[in-house]
Amino acid sequence: MSLRSLLTTAATAGAISLNAAHAAPAASDLVFDADHYVKREVELRGQRIVVRAYENIVYVAKPVDASLQAMNIYVPDAYFRGERIGDFTADTAPIFLPNQVGGYMPAPPGSLDGAKMPGPPNRPNTIAEALLRGYVVAAPGARGRTSQGADGRYTGKAPAAIVDLKAAVRYLRFNDARMPGSAERIISNGTSAGGALSALLGASGNSADYDAALRALGAAPARDDIFAVSAYCPITNLEHADAAYEWQFQGVNDYKAISIAMLDFKVERKEVAGTLTPDQVTLSSALKTRFPTYLNSLALRGPDGRALTLDADGNGTFKDYVKQLLTASAQQAQAAGQPVGSAPGVKLEDAKVRDIDFAAYVRGMARQKPPPAFDAVDLGSGENDLFGTEQVKARHFTDFSFAHSRVAGSIRADAQTVRMMNPMSYLGAPGATPAKHWRIRHGASDRDTSFAIPAMLALALQNKGLDVDLALPWGIPHSGDYDLDQLFAWMTQITGTPATER
Numbered sequence: 001m002s003l004r005s006l007l008t009t010a011a012t013a014g015a016i017s018l019n020a021a022h023a024a025p026a027a028s029d030l031v032f033d034a035d036h037y038v039k040r041e042v043e044l045r046g047q048r049i050v051v052r053a054y055e056n057i058v059y060v061a062k063p064v065d066a067s068l069q070a071m072n073i074y075v076p077d078a079y080f081r082g083e084r085i086g087d088f089t090a091d092t093a094p095i096f097l098p099n100q101v102g103g104y105m106p107a108p109p110g111s112l113d114g115a116k117m118p119g120p121p122n123r124p125n126t127i128a129e130a131l132l133r134g135y136v137v138a139a140p141g142a143r144g145r146t147s148q149g150a151d152g153r154y155t156g157k158a159p160a161a162i163v164d165l166k167a168a169v170r171y172l173r174f175n176d177a178r179m180p181g182s183a184e185r186i187i188s189n190g191t192s193a194g195g196a197l198s199a200l201l202g203a204s205g206n207s208a209d210y211d212a213a214l215r216a217l218g219a220a221p222a223r224d225d226i227f228a229v230s231a232y233c234p235i236t237n238l239e240h241a242d243a244a245y246e247w248q249f250q251g252v253n254d255y256k257a258i259s260i261a262m263l264d265f266k267v268e269r270k271e272v273a274g275t276l277t278p279d280q281v282t283l284s285s286a287l288k289t290r291f292p293t294y295l296n297s298l299a300l301r302g303p304d305g306r307a308l309t310l311d312a313d314g315n316g317t318f319k320d321y322v323k324q325l326l327t328a329s330a331q332q333a334q335a336a337g338q339p340v341g342s343a344p345g346v347k348l349e350d351a352k353v354r355d356i357d358f359a360a361y362v363r364g365m366a367r368q369k370p371p372p373a374f375d376a377v378d379l380g381s382g383e384n385d386l387f388g389t390e391q392v393k394a395r396h397f398t399d400f401s402f403a404h405s406r407v408a409g410s411i412r413a414d415a416q417t418v419r420m421m422n423p424m425s426y427l428g429a430p431g432a433t434p435a436k437h438w439r440i441r442h443g444a445s446d447r448d449t450s451f452a453i454p455a456m457l458a459l460a461l462q463n464k465g466l467d468v469d470l471a472l473p474w475g476i477p478h479s480g481d482y483d484l485d486q487l488f489a490w491m492t493q494i495t496g497t498p499a500t501e502r
């Protein structure tokens, strides 16, 4: 018996988790080695599955940071015996691609040991849930805004994280014939900054904009478009998010801020109350007036084909559409036995939600971020940090905040870098192949960005003829992976698996 099969047997015999010391594959070798694994047994709710764990696979030939530009790949063992799981086979099983990015910070590859991942202790183990349902899981790490090299240079400023995720996708497609799972069915998942990257990955498939960066890393020669996107509360469209935030929150001058600069959905969120200064109130009004021009420039149409627009005061059919999303969410909660009548602005009639007074509802939520919410005039936001350079910690990324900067000598990010972080830039762009299927969730109690952000993204995708499932689930704050049964039901539906065979 070979050493490998001994290890394998030992792992299957007893241990839920066994970490044999395997050397990482040579970085220059992007060929997936199917024989280089550790067997693991995953147990969840009394169900078990044996998987082959390929951990810390460096997915580029010339990594800048091999601990982050790496991926953990988990494959149900059954696929190596020609067996099916539900309706999936080794050839057809989709590849679930969850990233762990929060706060645009560096993210290690996602691990099967959910307990080892940052976050609240009872966070669902999304990777284990996917494996039990027969998905192949590839959980990539990515560089983030605080990543630094040995020489002190920043190595993870924009667009590093999206370049890394694209390189991971290219690795999977390059190795498609050597691995169970279909690289033509990659389904990305992420929350917050990770949701934004998930959406960007789906919108910008194969765009030549990223080619030079991918070449410099020695990414595998393959396409990087994906099949589907799941995005929870994507903190995206950053250069328009300040105006969108004030469209929603202008007039709400009290805030409950989060006490940490690193706005990461995974860390404990302590609230600090405050009131906008007169200066901030002026910024809020100025930003609010900019939003309708941007929104109208998108020429969005609702599901019924009617134009969604805003007048100079920020009222109009687009606002009605956002209100309808909230009303539908409240009604769904009400019908499911979660009474919503006491929520500010909710108008009930015969125990049915008839309408929502948007201003009252928003006042009830309270503002979280002082204006400008993302491109801070003191360069103090996580997003300012994201748009730094190798040598500059933080930059502005909008003309507005650059013009109003309180930091002497501050600089503005170049337009191309800003563009490369926004999925909206790639919808309909020549050479970009968008994902066909999209599921976007943004909690109705999420104050990290405006409701307009997920609404505009979903409408822009829908208007391009893509399949989009958008909802603002009632009572849900800034978080993700809270409805995994529904997430996997959607995945089953888009991959065409008959529901009866699940």
Ligand code: DHB
Residues within 6 Å of the ligand: 101, 102, 103, 104, 191, 192, 193, 194, 235, 263, 264, 265, 266, 382, 383, 448, 449
């Ligand atoms: C995240 C939250 C934010 O409010 C933000 O501005 C950026 C990122 C996050 O949780 O990832």
